[in-house]
Amino acid sequence: xxxxxxxxxxxxxxxxxxxxxxxxxxxxxxxxxxxxxxxxxxxxxxxxxxxxxxxxxxxxxxxxxxxxxxxxxxxxxxxxxxxxxxxxxxxxxxxxxxxxxxxxxxxxxxxxxxxxxxxxxxxxxxxxxxxxxxxxxxxxxxxxxxxxxxxxxxxxxxxxxxxxxxxxxxxxxxxxxxxxxxxxxxxxxxxxxxxxxxxxxxxxxxxxxxxxxxxxxxxxxxxxxxxxxxxxxxxxxxxxxxxxxxxxxxxxxxxxxxxxxxxxxxxxxxxxxxxxxxxxxxxxxxxxxxxxxxxxxxxxxxxxxxxxxxxxxxxxxxxxxxxxxxxxxxxxxxxxxxxxxxxxxxxxxxxxxxxxxxxxxxxxxxxxxxxxxxxxxxxxxxxxxxxxxxxxxxxxxxxxxxxxxxxxxxxxxxxxxxxxxxx
Amino acid sequence: xxxxxxxxxxxxxxxxxxxxxxxxxxxxxxxxxxxxxxxxxxxxxxxxxxxxxxxxxxxxxxxxxxxxxxxxxxxxxxxxxxxxxxxxxxxxxxxxxxxxxxxxxxxxxxxxxxxxxxxxxxxxxxxxxxxxxxxxxxxxxxxxxxxxxxxxxxxxxxxxxxxxxxxxxxxxxxxxxxxxxxxxxxxxxxxx
Numbered sequence: 001x002x003x004x005x006x007x008x009x010x011x012x013x014x015x016x017x018x019x020x021x022x023x024x025x026x027x028x029x030x031x032x033x034x035x036x037x038x039x040x041x042x043x044x045x046x047x048x049x050x051x052x053x054x055x056x057x058x059x060x061x062x063x064x065x066x067x068x069x070x071x072x073x074x075x076x077x078x079x080x081x082x083x084x085x086x087x088x089x090x091x092x093x094x095x096x097x098x099x100x101x102x103x104x105x106x107x108x109x110x111x112x113x114x115x116x117x118x119x120x121x122x123x124x125x126x127x128x129x130x131x132x133x134x135x136x137x138x139x140x141x142x143x144x145x146x147x148x149x150x151x152x153x154x155x156x157x158x159x160x161x162x163x164x165x166x167x168x169x170x171x172x173x174x175x176x177x178x179x180x181x182x183x184x185x186x187x188x189x190x191x192x193x194x195x196x197x198x199x200x201x202x203x204x205x206x207x208x209x210x211x212x213x214x215x216x217x218x219x220x221x222x223x224x225x226x227x228x229x230x231x232x233x234x235x236x237x238x239x240x241x242x243x244x245x246x247x248x249x250x251x252x253x254x255x256x257x258x259x260x261x262x263x264x265x266x267x268x269x270x271x272x273x274x275x276x277x278x279x280x281x282x283x284x285x286x287x288x289x290x291x292x293x294x295x296x297x298x299x300x301x302x303x304x305x306x307x308x309x310x311x312x313x314x315x316x317x318x319x320x321x322x323x324x325x326x327x328x329x330x331x332x333x334x335x336x337x338x339x340x341x342x343x344x345x346x347x348x349x350x351x352x353x354x355x356x357x358x359x360x361x362x363x364x365x366x367x368x369x370x371x372x373x374x375x376x377x378x379x380x381x382x383x384x385x386x387x388x389x390x391x392x393x394x395x396x397x398x399x400x401x402x403x404x405x406x407x408x409x410x411x412x413x414x415x416x417x418x419x420x421x422x423x
Numbered sequence: 424x425x426x427x428x429x430x431x432x433x434x435x436x437x438x439x440x441x442x443x444x445x446x447x448x449x450x451x452x453x454x455x456x457x458x459x460x461x462x463x464x465x466x467x468x469x470x471x472x473x474x475x476x477x478x479x480x481x482x483x484x485x486x487x488x489x490x491x492x493x494x495x496x497x498x499x500x501x502x503x504x505x506x507x508x509x510x511x512x513x514x515x516x517x518x519x520x521x522x523x524x525x526x527x528x529x530x531x532x533x534x535x536x537x538x539x540x541x542x543x544x545x546x547x548x549x550x551x552x553x554x555x556x557x558x559x560x561x562x563x564x565x566x567x568x569x570x571x572x573x574x575x576x577x578x579x580x581x582x583x584x585x586x587x588x589x590x591x592x593x594x595x596x597x598x599x600x601x602x603x604x605x606x607x608x609x610x611x612x613x614x615x
Contacts, residue, residue, distance in 0.1 A: 073571060
């Protein structure tokens with residue numbers, strides 16, 4: 001007769017310790033293992049040189065740059081508006097958020113960042129939060145798939161598809177949205193967009209609960225993530241981590257709360273933080289962030305000035321002919337509008353000399369733009385502070401001591417995207 | 424303590440080394456006149472003024488001006504929420520300044536990137552290699568005298584010394600050449 005029997009499974013930290021202890025010192029040379037740049041678990045073109053002692057990693061040297069396109073050089077050779085499509089291709093899992101970040105940085109340089117029309121601010125917040133959900137969904141789906149839970153990927157991709165539909169309805173493109181303009185957005189949202197967002201939120205809540213059931217208390221998932229790659233508070237700050245990776249280590253820092261921009265001041269949301277700083281905490285933080293994004297979206301669709309259909313004709317662009325394009329009707333009939341249109345398209349807006357830095361809370365962390373202007377329509381220097389690049393720099397410190405099979409878990413929990421890292 | 428007060432404290436400590444703080448769009452910048460002192464200034468900023476978080480390091484090429492390089496550090500205190508921008512100039516002949524890796528470890532990749540893109544060296548950096556471009560690449564592409572289209576190179580295997588792999592291939596359209604159907608490899612007649 002079969003009986004229930006207890007079996008003892010040590011936790012992953014103890015397994016590591018055992019594995020290291022059991023290695024005889026005289027085994028011989030270490031092995032160098034090249035992982036990537038084209039490896040399913042590196043999500044893009046990250047290459048890591050691993051030095052192994054048996055199955056334990058003794059040294060890791062991440063090698064980035066395989067997707068370097070020279071975006072900063074390109075930016076110096078075009079007007080501010082012309083660079084917006086290039087921001088789609090930074091973090092290509094959240095192009096809407098990049099558009100918002102870049103537009104806000106240029107607006108700060110122009111000095112109009114606090115004069116944006118309220119409707120525009122709400123639209124941008126909704127875009128940024130949809131992008132956050134979309135990026136976290138992909139990160140989570142791929143992460144779970146690398147750990148062996150393939151079902152999650154199917155669930156999260158179904159939901160991402162709906163976000164792409166929303167992006168398409170608003171901007172006309174699914175991936176390369178280029179939705180924002182300096183001083184506003186390309187066009188107002190379509191009349192039924194808010195209802196579509198409501199519908200999405202309703203369905204997404206169900207899907208997220210399903211993912212939660214599949215993962216959060218799943219024994220295999222918890223065993224593989226808990227106590228792995230612990231980042232202490234000091235280490236997180238020292239390495240300049242940002243976004244969920246910083247908050248996973250228990251630091252309550254979110255640019256939306258600490259340096260509020262757009263209309264985040266008027267919205268209610270919480271900042272989730274982890275307690276230990278291991279992979280499991282980073283996973284939990286991302287899950288909770290998606291729920292908070294849902295809360296923000298819920299409030300936005302109810303509070304958006306002008307309502308869903310904009311019956312009161314709220315503007316979505318700054319009313320300054322030297323910054324945003326005038327209405328087409330005016331260009332065809334009025335002298336001044338025609339001149340503005342011509343000057344904006346050929347020379348761009350005139351950004352006064354000076355330098356600004358603007359950091360935006362992107363899904364992966366703080367996406368910052370440092371703009372140095374010497375006047376005129378072209379930046380003298382545009383530096384992109386990409387969160388993935390900086391988050392990856394900690395790998396060399398994080399990986400030694402872990403095992404080869406932990407590499408996909410650590411990479412999944414750091415959640416990077418190479419398009420942004422390499423620029 | 425506001426950002427401006429921290430800048431004034433820095434000025435009080437180091438005197439003439441630090442310029443008067445300037446403000447633009449609510450951001451405070453100070454200039455350090457001697458790049459060799461950058462480590463001491465950063466150390467003070469972190470330990471005494473609470474700037475524990477280094478946001479970003481960028482570099483400027485003031486092409487045609489002397490000194491040619493400017494290195495820009497964006498500092499932040501997570502406790503206080505203060506932000507401060509430190510700037511320091513480096514001349515072209517020297518193109519070198521001390522690394523601040525002993526203050527913030529995050530600067531490791533930032534300094535490698537600046538070396539890679541601008542060619543400014545950081546003394547004391549443990550691993551100053553190229554990071555975005557590959558080892559052996561002969562130029563520093565973010566310099567203002569480097570053309571947007573790139574440069575040819577004599578060194579084999581690097582930087583545009585060979586035609587791109589697709590050039591002349593079946594999927595590249597050249598004006599005056601055969602149509603795409605005729606260029607399709609599967610229908611090509613080897614006896615032609």
